[in-house]
Amino acid sequence: MSQLFHEAIIISILASTLRIMTPLLFSSMGELVIQRSGIWNMGVEGTMLTGAFAAYLVATLSGSLWLAVIAAVLAGILMGAIIAFMTAVLRVDHFIAGLGLNLLAGGFTLYWFQSYIRGRAQPTFSGFEDVDIPLLSDIPFIGPILFSQRALTYLALLAVPAIWFLLYRSRHGLELRCLGENPKALDVKGLSVTARQFAAVTFGSAMTGLGGGFLMLGFSDRFLADFTAGRGWIVVVALIAGNWKPKGVFIAVAAFALLEALATHLQVLGAKVPHQLLLSLPYIASIGLLMGLRLRPGQPARLGVPYTRE
Amino acid sequence: MTTALRVEGLTKRFAGMIANDDVNFDLLPGEIHCLFGENGAGKSTLSSCIFGFYRPDRGQIFVSGEPVHVGSPIDAIRHGIGMVHQHFVLVPEFTVLENIIVGTQRSGIGLKAADARKKLSRICESYGIVVDLDAYVWQLPVGRQQWVEILKALYLDARILILDEPTAVLTPGESRILFNIIGEMCARGLSIILITHKLAEVMQSNRVTVLRKGRVVATLKTSETSPDELVRLMVGRDVSFSVAKPALAPGEEVLAVEGLTARGHWGETVLNNISFSVARHEILGIAGVAGNGQKELFEVLCGVRKPDAGAIRLRGEDVAGLTPRALMDRGVGHIPDDRFREGLVPEFSIAENLVLGWQRSPKYRTGLMMDRRAIADLARDMIAQYQIAARDETVAAGKLSGGNAQKVIIAREFLHASGLILANQPTRGLDVGVIEYVQRQLLKKRGEGFAIVLASEELSDLFSLADRIAVMFKGEIMGIVDPRTTTIAEVGVLMAGGREGGRS
Numbered sequence: 001m002s003q004l005f006h007e008a009i010i011i012s013i014l015a016s017t018l019r020i021m022t023p024l025l026f027s028s029m030g031e032l033v034i035q036r037s038g039i040w041n042m043g044v045e046g047t048m049l050t051g052a053f054a055a056y057l058v059a060t061l062s063g064s065l066w067l068a069v070i071a072a073v074l075a076g077i078l079m080g081a082i083i084a085f086m087t088a089v090l091r092v093d094h095f096i097a098g099l100g101l102n103l104l105a106g107g108f109t110l111y112w113f114q115s116y117i118r119g120r121a122q123p124t125f126s127g128f129e130d131v132d133i134p135l136l137s138d139i140p141f142i143g144p145i146l147f148s149q150r151a152l153t154y155l156a157l158l159a160v161p162a163i164w165f166l167l168y169r170s171r172h173g174l175e176l177r178c179l180g181e182n183p184k185a186l187d188v189k190g191l192s193v194t195a196r197q198f199a200a201v202t203f204g205s206a207m208t209g210l211g212g213g214f215l216m217l218g219f220s221d222r223f224l225a226d227f228t229a230g231r232g233w234i235v236v237v238a239l240i241a242g243n244w245k246p247k248g249v250f251i252a253v254a255a256f257a258l259l260e261a262l263a264t265h266l267q268v269l270g271a272k273v274p275h276q277l278l279l280s281l282p283y284i285a286s287i288g289l290l291m292g293l294r295l296r297p298g299q300p301a302r303l304g305v306p307y308t309r310e
Numbered sequence: 311m312t313t314a315l316r317v318e319g320l321t322k323r324f325a326g327m328i329a330n331d332d333v334n335f336d337l338l339p340g341e342i343h344c345l346f347g348e349n350g351a352g353k354s355t356l357s358s359c360i361f362g363f364y365r366p367d368r369g370q371i372f373v374s375g376e377p378v379h380v381g382s383p384i385d386a387i388r389h390g391i392g393m394v395h396q397h398f399v400l401v402p403e404f405t406v407l408e409n410i411i412v413g414t415q416r417s418g419i420g421l422k423a424a425d426a427r428k429k430l431s432r433i434c435e436s437y438g439i440v441v442d443l444d445a446y447v448w449q450l451p452v453g454r455q456q457w458v459e460i461l462k463a464l465y466l467d468a469r470i471l472i473l474d475e476p477t478a479v480l481t482p483g484e485s486r487i488l489f490n491i492i493g494e495m496c497a498r499g500l501s502i503i504l505i506t507h508k509l510a511e512v513m514q515s516n517r518v519t520v521l522r523k524g525r526v527v528a529t530l531k532t533s534e535t536s537p538d539e540l541v542r543l544m545v546g547r548d549v550s551f552s553v554a555k556p557a558l559a560p561g562e563e564v565l566a567v568e569g570l571t572a573r574g575h576w577g578e579t580v581l582n583n584i585s586f587s588v589a590r591h592e593i594l595g596i597a598g599v600a601g602n603g604q605k606e607l608f609e610v611l612c613g614v615r616k617p618d619a620g621a622i623r624l625r626g627e628d629v630a631g632l633t634p635r636a637l638m639d640r641g642v643g644h645i646p647d648d649r650f651r652e653g654l655v656p657e658f659s660i661a662e663n664l665v666l667g668w669q670r671s672p673k674y675r676t677g678l679m680m681d682r683r684a685i686a687d688l689a690r691d692m693i694a695q696y697q698i699a700a701r702d703e704t705v706a707a708g709k710l711s712g713g714n715a716q717k718v719i720i721a722r723e724f725l726h727a728s729g730l731i732l733a734n735q736p737t738r739g740l741d742v743g744v745i746e747y748v749q750r751q752l753l754k755k756r757g758e759g760f761a762i763v764l765a766s767e768e769l770s771d772l773f774s775l776a777d778r779i780a781v782m783f784k785g786e787i788m789g790i791v792d793p794r795t796t797t798i799a800e801v802g803v804l805m806a807g808g809r810e811g812g813r814s
């Protein structure tokens with residue numbers, strides 16, 4: 001255990017925390033936009049999975065990682081459009097729409113994957129490299145943690161204040177939050193609830209797809225069945241634990257990533273604590289938090305309630 | 311003179327029923343035009359059609375004499391039509407300012423809050439409206455929320471303003487202020503469509519249009535009509551405003567409350583040392599401005615809220631802290647003030663709502679299953695007996711108008727209660743015909759030997775129904791008075807927190 005406190009180990013843990021956070025940050029900020037618009041999207045897992053698969057496909061076919069990123073975003077938009085159509089236009093129950101989409105994404109990616117690799121060795125690609133920011137990355141301790149990361153990690157960190165600004169400082173954000181709290185209040189001002197929810201879901205799903213893409217391009221060199229392994233659900237929990245606020249969600253994601261980084265390092269160091277127990281800590285912590293604090297809950301009042309006029 | 315707004319041949323159907331039937335209506339510049347009619351007559355539906363919120367099946371709308379197409383609220387707003395809905399359309403989590411400006415900007419990214427603030431303070435100043443733009447709406451009492459709704463419409467430069475029962479949630483004092491503001495608006499050339507069930511308010515308008523079952527019965531100059539005539543037109547029969555209360559000697563005591571104290575969510579005292587008793591053949595009135603503990607008192611009495619101290623004795627048995635079910639088993643009936651949230655399950659049918667809470671009774675089941683036939687028979691009976699306006703017993707309760715929903719609750723509680731009825735604001739938002747009906751039913755139960763606790767904000771109701779009146783202020787009972795020897799003004803003093811002067 002005491003090896004944990006070596007400087008090199010601490011640096012490694014914190015650096016991997018940031019890396020693990022990156023896909024979760026993209027996806028959770030995207031989902032924050034979606035849920036603030038009143039759509040309780042349960043299709044995060046499927047959207048991330050599809051994004052990851054699209055990234056894999058394009059990365060191995062074209063060899064260009066940036067094209068792969070674009071493919072992940074487009075896959076997210078497509079999935080978002082399907083969810084938005086079902087929830088905002090057809091007003092299907094949000095849970096059913098999301099769960100159905102997850103099943104669809106799981107089966108569809110697996111099917112396409114297997115026909116793609118049939119009769120040959122599975123193609124691989126080499127993912128994103130760290131980008132050392134000149135000078136800054138030479139700062140002791142902080143440099144290797146903060147300034148020697150993948151380019152998309154910097155973007156993910158920027159996404160948090162950007163989404164905060166969108167939600168709380170722009171008129172679009174005000175309208176978006178209004179959708180989640182009381183869509184009728186926007187409807188009586190003559191704005192289309194359906195169109196705005198559609199836009200919010202596709203935008204958010206694009207970010208979710210990007211998160212899935214980074215999971216592929218930043219951590220792996222190949223696709224596997226059930227590649228996302230429940231990360232979409234972690235995003236859903238992070239929103240609740242973060243009380244639907246950008247800063248709270250950021251902290252929840254960071255806590256989860258830190259615990260996961262710790263768990264992996266402890267495993268490598270041969271510690272006796274069960275990996276699964278460590279991984280469940282953020283969930284336990286978030287449930288405890290929700291029960292213990294008497295906060296004014298930040299959950300949008302009309303989250304998951306389809307809106308109709310008559 | 312050209313009309314500010316004219317509606318020709320407007321018809322609106324909802325699945326299977328007609329809410330507006332060939333309605334013709336016109337509004338002159340600068341006038342207050344009342345829409346008057348029973349619950350479910352179609353007043354709100356007509357307003358929503360004018361505002362473009364509902365799409366009428368037929369009909370044409372003219373603004374300033376020009377035919378216009380109002381397909382969505384955006385068109386209505388563009389033509390200067392504003393609407394304050396019957397049920398608030400506000401975001402509690404937003405500040406007043408955010409509620410007003412959300413959705414009003416068509417370009418740019420920023421909020422332009424400074425410009426909005428300037429425009430709003432100009433509007434507020436000119437009408438003498440006082441609101442804190444930075445307060446959160448959830449912090450505001452309902453009366454203040456009404457100003458926010460009105461500001462929303464004025465901010466969008468409404469020239470025609472539809473107010474759908476704006477005074478239903480206001481205290482008498484707030485209503486007076488509202489009417490001053492409405493008068494000022496008319497003086498500036500705004501035209502007002504006002505919906506209200508209160509005759510005193512109707513009489514302050516210029517003209518009245520009476521609706522019955524979706525049709526216009528008459529449009530009259532207010533100065534040439536009388537409350538009696540209006541009510542006759544509205545319900546198609548005479549309604550007596552003061553129901554006769556036979557003198558009855560109170561029987562043995564049914565409910566006795568002693569030193570009852572309860573705390574709220576944040577530990578504040580909501581009920582403080584409350585004591586009273588009610589006997590058979592007796593109606594105890596609870597007077598007080600809404601929010602002075604009446605709701606909490608009823609919650610404690612029906613078992614939803616746990617008291618912190620004090621005794622509640624029902625026919626001698628201490629029942630403080632018992633569950634609602636245990637109290638129901640002992641014959642306590644409860645008519646809560648929030649019909650659709652606490653009195654009914656809006657998605658359930660009328661039949662299901664009529665047995666709600668008593669579904670375990672052997673009368674309504676065969677073995678483990680519900681006895682659908684028995685429940686449906688009962689529901690048809692009740693619909694006939696209480697004259698509930700609905701296609702049949704399978705209609706969802708949420709689709710009923712306020713008055714008819716209230717009848718379902720009353721039917722259920724009166725059917726199952728034995729001995730004690732707790733009625734909190736049973737006539738709020740109801741038309742005069744239904745109010746008369748509810749009052750008669752309460753007196754009938756009193757005659758049958760029930761003890762009744764009745765809270766109302768309308769003092770005149772309490773004076774005509776109650777045998778004694780307890781006045782609540784800030785969770786305390788300021789005094790219990792005899793309506794025969796007390797004036798409304800004296801009760802008003804107690805309601806404002808004054809102590810009772812010597813009288814018992």
Ligand SMILES: Nc1ncnc2c1ncn2[C@@H]1O[C@H](COP(=O)(O)OP(=O)(O)OP(=O)(O)O)[C@@H](O)[C@H]1O
Nearest residue numbers: 310324329349350351352353354355709710711712
């Ligand atoms: N969304 C809806 N779906 C189906 N029926 C409806 C709907 N809204 C109203 N109705 C029906 O249309 C009729 C007219 O309702 P409306 O709300 O216009 O009455 P109102 O005159 O405003 O009554 P109140 O005084 O109780 O507010 C009622 O019978 C009601 O049940």
Ligand SMILES: [Mg+2]
Nearest residue numbers: 353354355396
């Ligand atoms: Mg109405």
